[in-house]
Every structure is written in C-alpha cells, then in structure tokens.
C-alpha cells in the first residue's frame with residue numbers, strides 16, 4: 168500500500184472544497200451548537216447593520232428635508248441603540264468562535280496524532296518525520312485561524328451582502344440590477360481562479376513540510392554532520408528548501424491577493440452605476456435623495472463584504488489546502504488489519520511458522536522469496552548471513568511489523584494476522600537493532616508497554632527483576648531504576664540502551680524473543696551475562712538471535728542462513744560458519 172503522502176496521485180488528492188468542508192464539519196460535530204449560536208449572533212448583527220442605511224434614508228426624506236430636527240434626534244438615538252446591540256453580537260460571536268477554533272485545533276491534533284499511532288511501520292518508512300510534524304502543527308493551525316477569525320466574518324459578510332442585495336432589488340429593482348451587475352463578473356472571476364489559488368497554497372504548505380523535514384533530519388543527525396564536517400552541505404540543503412518555500416510563498420501571496428484589486432474595481436463601478444442611475448431617476452421623479460443615500464450605502468454594504476470576502480476566500484483556500492493535507496493522513500487505514508481467526512490445516516508443533524512467504528518493501532523489489540520455516544517452542548534459532556541479506560526483514564515479519572506480500576505467517580497454528588496487536592506484542596518480544604529510549608528513567612523505560620507492573624513500587628519491581636535474573640544488568644546503572652535517560656541524548660551509552668531494551672523485552676515474558684544484533688555494542692563479559700539470562704528464560708521461550716558476532720550463536724539449536732532472499736537451514740555451527748565465510752568471499 169502507498170503510504171507516501173507526498174506521492175499521492177492527483178486523483179487521490181483531488182477533493183472538492185464542498186466535500187472537504189463537510190468532512191471537516193463532521194469531525195467537529197460536537198461544535199454544532201456553538202456554531203449555530205454564533206451563526207444566529209452574526210445574522211442578527213448583519214440585520215441590525217442593514218437597518219442603518221434604510222433608517223438614514225428615511226430620516227433624510229421625512230425629517231431632514233422637512234427640517235424636523237426632533238425626528239432626526241429620535242432616529243439618531245434609535246441608530247445608536249442598534250449599533251450598540253450590533254457591537255455586542257459581534258463581540259459575543261468572536262468570543263464563541265475563538266473557543267471553537269482552539270477546540271478544533273485540539274481535536275484535530277489529537278485525531279491526527281492518534282491516527283499516526285495506528286499506522287503501520289511502512290507509513291513511517293515512507294514519510295519524513297519533519298513533514299508529519301508540520302502537518303500536525305502548522306496545517307492544523309491554518310484551520311484554527313480560519314475557524315477563530317475567518318469563518319464567522321465569512322458568514323457575516325455573506326448575510327450582509329444578501330441582505331443588502333435584497334434591499335437594493337426591492338426598493339428599486341432597476342438601480343438594484345445595475346448595482347449588482349458587476350458582482351456577476353466577480354463570481355466568474357472567483358470560480359475560475361479559486362482552484363489555482365488552492366493549488367498554490369497546497370504547494371506552499373508542502374514546501375513548509377519539506378523545510379521542517381530538513382530541520383528534523385539535520386537535528387537528529389548532528390553528530391554525523393559534525394564528524395564528517397558536512398555542515399555546509401546541510402546548510403545548503405536547508406537553504407535550498409528555504410528558498411523553495413520563499414519562492415512559493417511569494418507566488419502564493421500574489422495568488423491570495425489576486426481577488427482584491429478586481430473586487431475593488433467592481434465595487435467602484437457599482438457605485439458609479441448607482442450614482443448615475445439614481446441621479447437620472449431623481450430627475451425623472453422616480454427616486455428620492457434619501458433613497459440615493461441609502462442605495463449608495465447599500466452598494467457599499469454589498470461590495471465591502473465582497474472585498475473582505477476576497478481575503479477571507481484566500482484564507483479559506485489556505486485552510487482547505489491544510490485540511491486536505493490533514494485528511495490525507497486521517498483517510499489512511501492500516502493495512503495490518505486483524506482478520507478473523509481460523510486455524511490453519513495440519514499439525515502445529517511449531518510456535519511460529521512461515522508458509523511460502525514472499526515479501527518486498529513498497530516500491531521495491533522482492534526481498535524474501537518463498538520462505539518456509541518453522542520455529543519450535545523452547546528452542547534457540549540463529550539467523551546469520553551477509554549484510555543486507557534479509558535477516559531484519561525476516562524478523563520484522565515474525566513480529567508482524569509487515570505482512571507478507573504472499574504466503575502466511577502462523578503463530579501457534581493461527582494466522583498471525585488474527586491476533587490483535589496487544590496479544591501479539593505480548594507473545595512476541597522484539598529487541599531492535601537500534602534501541603529507542605523515551606525520555607524518563609530506566610524504570611519507566613523498562614516498564615514501557617508492560618501494564619502488569621505499572622503500579623509496582625521500586626522494591627517490588629527489583630524483586631521481579633531479580634526473579635528474571637536481570638539484577639546484575641540493573642546494577643550497571645549508577646542510580647539503578649531511577650537513572651535518568653534522554654530519548655535522543657547520550658546520558659546512557661549505546662550498549663546501556665541495548666541493556667534497557669533487553670530488560671524491557673525480557674520482563675514482558677514473551678513466548679518468542681527476537682534479538683536483532685541486540686548485543687552488538689556490549690562488552691564480552693556483559694554479553695556472557697545476557698547469554699546466561701537467555702538460558703534461564705522459561706523453558707518454553709523460543710529465541711531468535713540475529714548476530715554478526717558468531718560466539719553469540721554458538722549455543723543455537725538451529726541456524727538459518729539468510730541471503731539473497733533465501734532462508735536455508737545451515738546445519739551445525741561449523742557448517743554455518745563455512746557457508747558464511749564462503750559467501751562473504753564470493754560477494
């Protein structure tokens with residue numbers, strides 16, 4: 168399955184504003200009530216504002232022209248009251264929508280983050296962390312801005328426009344039509360240019376994502392960069408990404424502002440038409456000065472929101488481009504689904520079995536060809552073979568980090584896909600080549616993903632550690648369980664990280680324990696200690712050891728040779744060594 172967000176086809180990406188927006192509204196359905204109240208407030212605000220020009224025109228025709236200043240004062244008072252209530256409705260809806268925006272941001276970030284947590288390893292292989300961070304932080308914020316600042320202005324402006332349009336047409340339809348005619352041009356212009364503006368915004372968000380990916384890559388590899396003196400190279404790479412973002416931002420800025428001058432010109436034309444048409448009709452006795460003043464105000468009420476809509480429409484395009492990028496993630500489903508449990512036919516002495524398994528990484532060639540093997544309970548297996556031969560890939564299939572492209576993996580005679588993630592990870596422990604620690608203490612790290620000991624005190628936990636024969640390993644850490652570790656830092660050595668990962672996996676008491684080069688950075692004395700701990704694991708535990716250091720696999724019951732997509736039984740330790748040396752000589 169294609170999980171590369173930056174390689175989605177046009178068809179996969181193409182989604183109309185309407186469906187994008189309605190999908191978004193579905194996601195924030197709990198805000199419906201607030202949106203409805205804000206909508207009522209903004210509509211009330213528009214109606215109140217729209218009454219102004221009518222009352223002014225009325226006052227001019229009925230009181231000013233007849234010099235009845237008492238009436239002028241009364242109407243001025245009424246207008247002041249109306250404007251004050253309008254101010255309150257405007258404040259109320261701004262406050263309400265500010266909350267909606269922040270909660271939307273909160274909901275979206277949570278939704279994306281938990282979706283990312285559900286996605287399979289293939290998703291992380293195919294996407295850069297920096298780009299994902301940008302989607303979670305930056306793109307969601309575009310939506311927040313839209314909700315907290317633009318949406319209600321958008322609605323308010325549209326309702327003011329519609330109200331002003333009705334007033335214009337009802338009072339005198341001839342001038343009304345003249346006043347509204349330029350709006351048709353605006354409509355056509357907007358429809359034609361909107362897709363282009365949205366594309367520009369989407370491209371711009373992508374460059375922000377790329378830039379963030381560059382920053383992430385160089386920050387997480389800074390030691391290699393310093394050691395190889397590649398600072399200039401990375402500076403250049405960042406500069407290129409920054410430059411692309413800069414160029415795209417300029418183009419997007421222009422695109423976002425393309426509506427404004429055109430809208431302004433149409434508004435001026437409308438004023439001109441109202442003025443000339445109105446004066447002409449006054450000379451014909453069909454119109455009054457008060458109405459002309461009202462009309463000029465209504466034309467302004469119609470075109471000013473339209474002008475603001477130009478900016479808001481651009482904001483809407485930015486928000487929708489952000490939402491498209493967010494929904495690309497939300498729309499992904501893991502292809503590692505749990506299937507109904509069916510027992511495979513045949514006898515099942517094996518704890519784990521590969522039946523005619525083929526595997527290739529997405530967009531790559533096939534790595535494993537038609538592998539059949541079985542691992543029995545309580546035995547120790549070793550996977551040996553040249554670098555890049557496919558050992559980690561085989562182990563990853565055992566732990567179901569990926570599914571085979573063909574064939575089946577069985578755990579206890581059941582398709583491994585029929586176990587839910589909890590059950591599977593409880594049965595299979597995997598110590599990865601690159602151990603990862605979370606910022607916290609040794610205790611937090613060894614208890615990671617192990618709810619059984621969650622509420623244990625240090626004393627109780629030490630007892631558990633002793634029972635698992637891990638106390639000598641714990642003693643290596645200066646402050647024992649309370650030793651501090653940092654996820655990316657060097658507060659503990661690589662070998663110590665491997666020890667923590669080892670303890671983490673052993674304490675889960677898995678049925679099958681995979682060690683992928685798990686002792687590569689550990690001194691020989693400690694390595695012997697690990698060997699002893701492995702020996703003392705419950706009798707039924709199956710061990711799969713991947714190692715380049717051959718002394719680690721001397722005691723294996725069976726050795727598999729993994730090379731060029733084939734997994735073959737290598738026989739005795741001696742045989743395996745000869746085969747390996749022969750293979751290395753040939754390559």
Ligand SMILES: Nc1ncnc2c1ncn2[C@@H]1O[C@H](COP(=O)(O)OP(=O)(O)OP(=O)(O)O)[C@@H](O)[C@H]1O
Nearest residue numbers: 292528531534552553554555556557558559560561
């Ligand atoms: N995430 C991935 N995406 C694409 N190809 C991959 C990925 N991981 C590994 N490969 C490819 O699969 C092949 C087997 O890699 P694998 O890591 O399984 O080998 P290995 O035997 O464990 O090597 P080593 O001894 O160096 O750890 C290699 O050609 C590698 O380039």
